[in-house]
Amino acid sequence: MSSANAHGGRQDSSGSPGVIRLTVNGKRYEFKVGVDVMPFTALRELLRDRLGLTSLKEMCEGEGVCGSCTVLVDGRPTLSCLTLAVDCDGKEIETVEGLAESGHPLLEAFSRNYAYQCGYCTPGFIMSAKALLDRNPDPSYEDIVRGLSGNICRCGTYAAILSATREAADALKARRGGGGL
Amino acid sequence: MILMGRPLRRFELINAGTVDEAVRALSKYDGRAWPFAGGTDVLRVLRFRPLPEDLMPDALVNLKTISPSMSYIKEEDGVLRIGATTRLADISRDPLVRSGYQALAEAAEAVATPQIREMGTIAGNISQLPQCLYFRKPDDRFHCARKGGSVCYAQSGDYRYHSIFGAVNNCIMPNTSDIAPALVALGARIVTNKRTLEAEGFWDVRVPGNTVLDRDEIITEIQVTRPPPGARSKFLKFAVRKSIDFPLVNVAVVRGDGVARVALNAVAPKPYRAYAAEEVLLGGGSEEEAASAALDGAVPLQMNRWKISVARTLVKRALLMASGRGAEGGGP
Numbered sequence: 001m002s003s004a005n006a007h008g009g010r011q012d013s014s015g016s017p018g019v020i021r022l023t024v025n026g027k028r029y030e031f032k033v034g035v036d037v038m039p040f041t042a043l044r045e046l047l048r049d050r051l052g053l054t055s056l057k058e059m060c061e062g063e064g065v066c067g068s069c070t071v072l073v074d075g076r077p078t079l080s081c082l083t084l085a086v087d088c089d090g091k092e093i094e095t096v097e098g099l100a101e102s103g104h105p106l107l108e109a110f111s112r113n114y115a116y117q118c119g120y121c122t123p124g125f126i127m128s129a130k131a132l133l134d135r136n137p138d139p140s141y142e143d144i145v146r147g148l149s150g151n152i153c154r155c156g157t158y159a160a161i162l163s164a165t166r167e168a169a170d171a172l173k174a175r176r177g178g179g180g181l
Numbered sequence: 182m183i184l185m186g187r188p189l190r191r192f193e194l195i196n197a198g199t200v201d202e203a204v205r206a207l208s209k210y211d212g213r214a215w216p217f218a219g220g221t222d223v224l225r226v227l228r229f230r231p232l233p234e235d236l237m238p239d240a241l242v243n244l245k246t247i248s249p250s251m252s253y254i255k256e257e258d259g260v261l262r263i264g265a266t267t268r269l270a271d272i273s274r275d276p277l278v279r280s281g282y283q284a285l286a287e288a289a290e291a292v293a294t295p296q297i298r299e300m301g302t303i304a305g306n307i308s309q310l311p312q313c314l315y316f317r318k319p320d321d322r323f324h325c326a327r328k329g330g331s332v333c334y335a336q337s338g339d340y341r342y343h344s345i346f347g348a349v350n351n352c353i354m355p356n357t358s359d360i361a362p363a364l365v366a367l368g369a370r371i372v373t374n375k376r377t378l379e380a381e382g383f384w385d386v387r388v389p390g391n392t393v394l395d396r397d398e399i400i401t402e403i404q405v406t407r408p409p410p411g412a413r414s415k416f417l418k419f420a421v422r423k424s425i426d427f428p429l430v431n432v433a434v435v436r437g438d439g440v441a442r443v444a445l446n447a448v449a450p451k452p453y454r455a456y457a458a459e460e461v462l463l464g465g466g467s468e469e470e471a472a473s474a475a476l477d478g479a480v481p482l483q484m485n486r487w488k489i490s491v492a493r494t495l496v497k498r499a500l501l502m503a504s505g506r507g508a509e510g511g512g513p
């Protein structure tokens with residue numbers, strides 16, 4: 001169990017500065033607090049700058065209003081601009097790079113539907129859609145609108161994004177064998 | 182390192198293991214440490230630095246590391262107990278909250294966006310700092326009354342969305358919590374490490390905060406007594422967009438046999454309980470009359486007069502819905 005310390009990471013038994021361990025897209029990483037990562041490092045900076053996960057975008061300067069930096073933290077859609085990296089100790093993080101590796105149908109559906117113009121908002125939308133489908137495999141149109149309402153597309157490709165998400169839900173259903181859930 | 186946009190202002194992070202540890206850290210820093218949980222408000226302040234340097238925090242005290250966890254929802258002896266760091270999304274999805282405390286579930290579901298509801302906590306929502314656009318301007322560009330200045334820039338500037346019940350401590354920014362009116366209408370209690378407060382007595386208008394909490398005081402739990410059998414509650418929100426926006430007016434009501442509670446927010450510097458509307462209802466008056474009484478005493482200015490008719494309509498609609506006579510749907 002963690003004890004109070006000012007390093008922002010878990011103190012190990014030897015009392016040396018904290019270390020944080022996270023799983024990102026299935027791979028485990030360890031970072032030294034104060035060396036690799038600072039208490040004030042946003043999760044987005046750690047993932048982009050340290051791990052090279054450039055799918056994380058920024059359309060709103062990190063104010064929490066655009067959703068383009070969305071990742072999943074323990075399954076929850078989370079704004080990585082307003083999350084501290086050290087606060088993710090012990091957590092599982094998923095980004096679009098992980099979905100690409102596992103061949104998630106959302107990627108195929110987004111490209112088939114041309115669900116982007118400049119593509120800058122796309123990774124964030126896909127992660128919100130992933131969180132939605134994980135929780136609700138058979139979403140109605142309204143459910144999709146609500147589930148994606150934390151993301152903004154400056155190019156206005158919303159209609160295609162909604163269809164792509166529904167199509168991915170159908171593809172996942174077919175994968176499971178088409179039958180009941 | 183390639184930094185995108187603005188970096189967060191530097192701070193120390195203290196992972197508290199217990200409530201006591203958190204409180205000790207807060208008192209050690211004497212106002213220079215802030216409690217930290219969801220982070221959606223605190224980190225925005227650390228990134229955009231709207232406050233003068235002497236009001237910015239040097240340390241954050243992490244409440245999510247406290248054990249046992251303060252993230253829980255349970256009901257004991259007819260009292261709903263929600264831990265301070267419970268996420269808004271968990272509250273909005275909880276079957277217990279949805280069945281017995283509908284206005285609270287609806288309020289939690291109305292906050293910001295899916296991501297912010299997954300991150301933000303109930304205690305953070307009711308403790309949020311003023312969202313006034315002058316207050317929030319980066320780098321303390323408007324050193325207003327809520328930051329130790331002498332001027333409220335909204336009063337001579339753009340006050341379209343501001344208080345229609347006047348100023349408190351020279352500030353006309355209304356409280357914009359969606360959870361607050363639900364807690365006031367449901368008669369909730371806010372438990373801290375020091376005391377138990379009635380929801381109504383929880384808010385204040387200070388420099389820069391919105392609560393009566395001391396510097397070394399943290400919320401540990403929210404308690405709500407289950408409304409009597411047959412009573413129903415309802416929350417409604419009016420905002421420019423259906424997602425992300427703060428309320429321009431919101432309302433929560435509880436209605437039942439001998440029960441009438443009406444609370445509004447985003448209309449006054451503190452959440453506003455409409456006693457006059459409650460009296461009308463308890464005296465057998467109609468929803469229409471109650472809604473009109475709810476706005477008695479409003480002192481709008483030219484550019485925010487519109488809020489009166491919006492608020493009146495929301496109160497009436499919420500009361501009709503809570504009594505089973507209003508149709509769901511149909512945006513304001």
Ligand code: FES
Pocket residue numbers: 057058059060061062063064065066067068069070079080081082
């Ligand atoms: S960068 Fe806009 S929400 Fe994170």
Ligand code: FES
Pocket residue numbers: 115116117118119120121122152153154155156157
């Ligand atoms: S495709 Fe350009 S912002 Fe969405």
